[in-house]
Structures are given as C-alpha cells and as structure tokens.
Amino acid sequence: MSEGFPRPLPKVEGDAAPYWRALAAGRIELPRCRACSRTIFYPRPFCPACLSDDVAWEAVDGRGTVYACTVVHKPTNPWFFDQAPYVYAIVELPCGVRLPTRIVGCPAENVRVGDRVEPVFERVTDEVTLLHFAHADRGAPA
Amino acid sequence: MKGTIESAPELRGRAAVAGIAELRPSKTPEGRTPLGLIADASRLAIADAGLRPADVDGIVVCPAMMQYSMLWPSVVAEHLGLSPSYLEFVDLGGASSCGMIARAAAAVATGRADVVLCVNGDTWDPKGMYLKPPPLISPLRDFTMPYGAAGANGDYAMAAKLHMARYGTTSRQLAKIAADQRTSAQKNPLALFHGKPLTVDDVLASPLVCDPLHLLEVVMPCTGAEAVIVTSAERARDLPHPPALVLGFGEHLEPDPFQRPDYLVTPVVESARRAFGMAGVVPRDVDFAEIYDCYTSAVLIELEDAGFCAKGEGGPFVESHDLTYAGDFPLNTHGGMLSFGQPGLGGGMTLVVEAVRQIMGRAGERQVARRDVAFVHGNGGTFTEECSLVLGAAR
Numbered sequence: 296m297s298e299g300f301p302r303p304l305p306k307v308e309g310d311a312a313p314y315w316r317a318l319a320a321g322r323i324e325l326p327r328c329r330a331c332s333r334t335i336f337y338p339r340p341f342c343p344a345c346l347s348d349d350v351a352w353e354a355v356d357g358r359g360t361v362y363a364c365t366v367v368h369k370p371t372n373p374w375f376f377d378q379a380p381y382v383y384a385i386v387e388l389p390c391g392v393r394l395p396t397r398i399v400g401c402p403a404e405n406v407r408v409g410d411r412v413e414p415v416f417e418r419v420t421d422e423v424t425l426l427h428f429a430h431a432d433r434g435a436p437a
Numbered sequence: 438m439k440g441t442i443e444s445a446p447e448l449r450g451r452a453a454v455a456g457i458a459e460l461r462p463s464k465t466p467e468g469r470t471p472l473g474l475i476a477d478a479s480r481l482a483i484a485d486a487g488l489r490p491a492d493v494d495g496i497v498v499c500p501a502m503m504q505y506s507m508l509w510p511s512v513v514a515e516h517l518g519l520s521p522s523y524l525e526f527v528d529l530g531g532a533s534s535c536g537m538i539a540r541a542a543a544a545v546a547t548g549r550a551d552v553v554l555c556v557n558g559d560t561w562d563p564k565g566m567y568l569k570p571p572p573l574i575s576p577l578r579d580f581t582m583p584y585g586a587a588g589a590n591g592d593y594a595m596a597a598k599l600h601m602a603r604y605g606t607t608s609r610q611l612a613k614i615a616a617d618q619r620t621s622a623q624k625n626p627l628a629l630f631h632g633k634p635l636t637v638d639d640v641l642a643s644p645l646v647c648d649p650l651h652l653l654e655v656v657m658p659c660t661g662a663e664a665v666i667v668t669s670a671e672r673a674r675d676l677p678h679p680p681a682l683v684l685g686f687g688e689h690l691e692p693d694p695f696q697r698p699d700y701l702v703t704p705v706v707e708s709a710r711r712a713f714g715m716a717g718v719v720p721r722d723v724d725f726a727e728i729y730d731c732y733t734s735a736v737l738i739e740l741e742d743a744g745f746c747a748k749g750e751g752g753p754f755v756e757s758h759d760l761t762y763a764g765d766f767p768l769n770t771h772g773g774m775l776s777f778g779q780p781g782l783g784g785g786m787t788l789v790v791e792a793v794r795q796i797m798g799r800a801g802e803r804q805v806a807r808r809d810v811a812f813v814h815g816n817g818g819t820f821t822e823e824c825s826l827v828l829g830a831a832r
Contacts, residue, residue: 305579336696337580343692363700365594366648367587375585383584383591383647385695393695395581408602425583 300373307422311338313352318424321416323357325392326350336392355390357414358431362387366403382406386428400429444687444714452542453673453680454793454828455666456486461627462661462778466560471501471781472516474558474662479517482664487677488552493666495523495550497541499533502781503560505571513556523550530817531729532688533557534663534785535824539686541667551668557783558662577693587647589731590655592694592819594647597734600701601649606752608649611733612640614768615654615775617760618730622772624762624803629659629778654733654775661780663790674831681796684718684810685827687711694819703820705742709812713744716810716827720744723827724807725767725795727788729816730775736768739814743825762803770795770803785815789826796830 307315317324326335328342329349341348364384370376382398384406398406399415412428419425458481460474475498483490496514506512510524523544527536534557541553586592600606619635622628635653643652673680689707691697713719720743728743730736737751745766746754758766771777771791774784792811794800813826 303582305583311576311579337577337693339576362695363595363599365587365591365598365650366645367585367591368644368648369587369590369646370585371588371590372582372585375587378585380648381585383586383595385595385700395584395586395695397584408599423583427584 302374302419303372304419304423310340314338315423318416318426319418319422323355323414323426324352325355325390327353334390334392336394355388357388359386359388359412359428361398361406361408361410361412362393364398364406364408384428386412394426397427398429399427444685444711446715446717448543448546449715449717450670450682450684451546452667452683453670453831454683455668455673455676455678455680456482456488457666457790457793458482458485458664459627459787459790460558460662462629462659462780464561464629464659466562466660469560469660471504471558471560472513474560474660475513475556476516478558478662478664479554479556482554482556482666485678486666486668488666490517490519492552493519493554494521495541495544495553496521497525497527497537497553497555499527499537499557499783500571501557501559502571503562519554521550523553529815529822529824530782531731531785532815532817532822532824533782534789535686535813535815535826536688537786538665538667538683538789538826539688539824542683542686545667545669551672553667554664555667555786556662556664557781557786559781559783560660561658561781589819590647590650593732593734594650596701596738596820597649597732600734600737600751603701604749604752606737608641609637610752610756611649611654611737612637612651614730614733614736614755614760615640617764618769618773619776621762621770621803622776624801625771625777628772628776629657630772630776650732650734656731656774656779656784659778659780661778663780663783663786665786665789665793670831678797678799680831681793681828682831683826684829685712685714685716686825687715688824690822692821694821701738702748703738703742704823705739705814705816705820705825708823708825709743709814712825712827716829718810718827720812723810723812725770725805726812727769727792728812728814729785729788730769730773731779731816735816738820739816743812743814762800762805767805770800770805788813788815792828796828
C-alpha cells in the first residue's frame with residue numbers, strides 16, 4: 296500500500312448502511328421495490344425507476360456473471376498502486392443489478408466477459424466487508 | 438421520455454459563432470492560472486469577432502478544476518470587466534463545452550442575450566490533482582472506489598473490452614483512431630503532439646493503462662483555454678468572419694451507466710437525435726465530425742450511437758475510412774484531444790473551436806474539402822452527460 300494514502304472505504308452510515316452491515320455478516324442484501332419489483336442499486340430508500348418509497352431489504356442470490364471487466368495496470372488511486380495488475384469488473388446478479396467489484400483468486404488475464412462468478416467476502420475492518428467475486432468453477436467456494 | 442420530444446426546429450440556425458480563440462496548450466501550468474488563461478482567450482475571441490467588450494451581454498463558463506470556485510460566472514465577468522445580463526455555469530463534465538454553446542445559442546435565439554462569450558480555461562498539474570481534488574459527492578462512489586475503480590480509464594476500458602467480446606472489435610481498429618488523428622495533428626502547430634507522428638504499431642507498443650486501452654489511447658490533460666463568441670445569425674452576417682451557424686443542439690443524461698439495459702448503448706443516441714432533429718439533417722449529411730475523444734473507445738461508441746454506423750460496426754467503420762483531415766470521413770481534425778491536449782473540463786471546446794475554424798475556412802493546411810455541416814459532440818462522465826451540436830456554413 297502506498298505510503299500516506301488511506302485505503303478508500305465506504306462510509307457505513309445513512310441509507311446504504313444495511314447493505315454494508317449485511318456484507319459484514321456474510322450476506323448480500325439489497326432494497327427491492329414492492330411497487331415495480333425492481334431490485335435497487337446502489338441501495339437507497341426509494342426506487343429510482345418509479346420513485347416509490349415502498350421498498351424492503353431482501354437477500355439476493357450472489358452467483359453472477361462478469362458483465363464487463365478490465366485489467367487495471369495503472370490505478371488512479373495511489374492505494375492500489377502495488378495491487379496492480381488486478382481485475383476491476385461489473386458483475387451482473389440474477390436479480391438484474393450490476394455491481395462494481397474485483398475478480399480475485401486467479402491470474403488477471405484469465406477473466407473474460409461472461410464468466411460465471413460467486414461472492415468472496417473480504418473483511419477489511421470490523422465495520423467494512425467488501426464484496427469481491429471469484430470464478431464459480433474453481434473448486435471449493437471461498 | 439426518449440424519442441417523444443420534438444427537437445425545437447424553430448431554433449435551427451438562429452444563433453451563430455462569430456469569433457474564436459484558442460491558446461497554445463502546455464503540459465504544465467507555466468505559472469498561469471485558469472482565470473488568467475480565460476482572460477487571454479476572451480480578449481482574443483472578442484477581437485476575433487470584430488466586437489468590443491461592451492458588446493458582450495452574456496457569459497457562459499464551466500468549472501475550472503484547478504481553480505474551483507462558487508460564483509464562477511461572476512468571478513470571470515468581474516475579472517474581464519464585463520456587466521452581462523445573462524450568466525450561466527455549465528457543469529456537465531466533458532459535455533460542458535457543447536452544453537455551453539447550446540445554452541448560449543438558446544439565449545440568443547430567445548432574446549435573452551445578443552453576444553455571448555463562452556469561455557473555459559484550466560491548468561494541469563498532475564501533483565495538484567492529489568493535493569486539491571475538486572469535490573465530487575456521489576453515493577455511487579462508495580461502491581466503486583473501494584474496488585479499485587480506475588476512474589474513467591477503467592470504465593472506458595471496460596467498454597472497449599465488452600465491445601471486443603461482443604462484436605469482435607480489435608485493438609488495431611481502436612489504435613487507428615489515435616493514429617489518424619495524430620496525422621491531422623501534424624498540420625496543427627498548436628497541438629501538443631505536433632511534430633510527433635504516430636503509427637498504429639506505436640499505439641499498440643505503448644503500455645497498457647487498463648486492458649485493452651494503451652497509454653496513447655488515453656487523453657492527456659493539459660493547460661490551455663478556448664473562447665467562442667455566439668451571437669445572432671443576423672448580427673454574425675455583418676461581422677468579419679463567415680459565420681458558423683448553430684443548426685442544432687441536443688442534450689441527454691442517463692445516470693449510472695452499468696444499470697441501464699446495455700452499457701454500450703449510450704445517451705449519445707438521444708442527444709444526437711435531438712441535435713440532428715433540430716438541424717433537419719441526418720448523419721450522412723455530415724461533412725466532418727469533431728467528437729469527444731477522451732479515449733479511442735469513446736470515439737468508437739459515439740460514432741455508432743450518433744448514427745454514423747450501426748451498433749457494433751464501429752471497428753470496421755474506422756478501419757475502412759480515412760479519418761484524417763484529408764480523408765473521406767474527417768474526424769477530430771485538429772488532432773483531437775488525444776493529440777492536441779485536453780485543457781480541463783472545457784477540453785471539449787477544442788472540438789467546437791476546430792469545427793468553427795473549418796466551417797469558416799480558417800484551418801490552413803488541414804482545411805477539409807467539404808465544410809457545410811459539422812457534427813460536434815461532448816461526452817461527460819462514463820457515457821452519462823451527453824451534448825451534441827450540429828454546426829454549419831451559411832448558405
């Protein structure tokens with residue numbers, strides 16, 4: 296980690312706090328709109344598709360596919376300088392949302408659009424757990 | 438709703454660009470401030486239009502990243518000694534410059550102002566970016582930054598990789614955009630990369646920034662400034678230069694690009710539809726294009742979504758056309774921002790200035806053969822804020 300640059304971490308407060316608390320407990324939960332039944336990302340207490348505030352948090356299936364990806368060779372945030380090369384990706388979950396994430400557990404060049412992936416919970420602090428993904432067919436789940 | 442609004446054809450050709458100015462870009466601040474650069478470009482543009490400062494009754498600016506300030510339109514007007522009746526601050530990222538021209542044209546067409554100065558200027562100091570980042574507060578960033586999101590580099594690289602996976606687009610096709618633009622830059626003494634020709638192989642030999650984008654496919658921020666004078670088509674007729682009419686403009690935003698149905702189908706579709714609709718022309722009427730080239734992949738996708746080719750055919754399109762100023766599809770004829778440099782959020786104004794220069798017949802050695810209709814496009818965020826212009830010669 297580059298000296299003097301803090302790791303960028305989310306604030307576990309406000310509207311998205313239940314999302315981060317669920318991750319810390321090893322679950323993926325997102326708000327779902329009861330009016331139009333869409334799952335909402337990023338999490339907020341109303342539906343950006345129909346503006347209904349009739350939303351409820353639900354557990355979602357974390358087995359997804361790589362929608363888009365890149366191997367980052369030159370990170371912009373200095374904290375990531377010595378992590379490169381790494382895979383930054385967008386993973387699509389069965390509920391329809393697409394999550395920014397990292398694909399871990401394999402050489403960076405092995406990740407392709409369309410790959411099946413499953414969640415890897417990376418505990419960073421007592422409060423923050425990040426949701427990474429790894430190839431689904433690599434053997435025992437993380 | 439997309440596709441349901443008519444494009445205000447009554448605004449077509451009511452406003453025109455009558456004067457332009459562009460400062461020589463530089464790789465470092467060279468002791469300058471954004472406000473100082475803005476003043477230089479403004480004075481030159483007002484003179485270029487054959488006008489006096491007292492004629493200027495409107496001013497439109499965008500954020501200067503290195504001198505970010507509230508009340509910025511007033512600060513700029515005060516510095517220039519102007520007393521405008523129309524002031525506007527356009528904060529649309531890379532779409533800001535086209536958005537500035539659109540607002541100025543609408544203000545002129547609706548009688549709110551007669552002569553509008555659109556000006557941007559910024560310095561660039563890579564160290565400054567980390568010392569003094571401009572504020573950007575979006576809840577979405579809590580879900581990207583912790584995962585190593587590499588800013589725009591990563592997002593446009595993902596677009597390129599997805600385009601390749603889905604449509605078979607190649608790195609050579611993307612690199613040709615940068616190489617062709619560099620050929621045009623050799624005829625532009627102001628361009629940062631004037632005197633440094635580039636081949637497709639050179640582009641591909643440069644280091645990968647975010648796979649599949651190489652360093653020479655990524656825009657280089659710089660210090661610089663541009664200013665544009667927008668006035669009524671009638672008034673422009675009596676000014677020294679042949680006017681560049683604002684035939685059409687259109688704007689569209691779609692938030693969070695990854696939640697929309699298809700990451701590769703962007704709000705450029707709607708901004709271009711509106712601009713072409715107002716102008717009463719279609720893409721095949723366009724003689725040359727100046728479109729936002731923060732990355733080669735941005736150019737490819739903008740070409741598709743503006744309607745110059747079908748979705749997925751951007752690769753074969755750029756491969757089969759000569760994109761240089763002398764080619765059959767002149768594109769980013771000043772070198773694009775990739776070869777000219779990107780002076781901050783107003784970098785898109787280099788595209789506007791070049792389009793006007795070509796329409797006025799002032800492009801010198803890189804003058805395009807046909808210059809009746811130009812398509813200009815500004816792209817902000819990751820294909821989020823989009824603004825399109827159609828500019829043209831008076832007939």
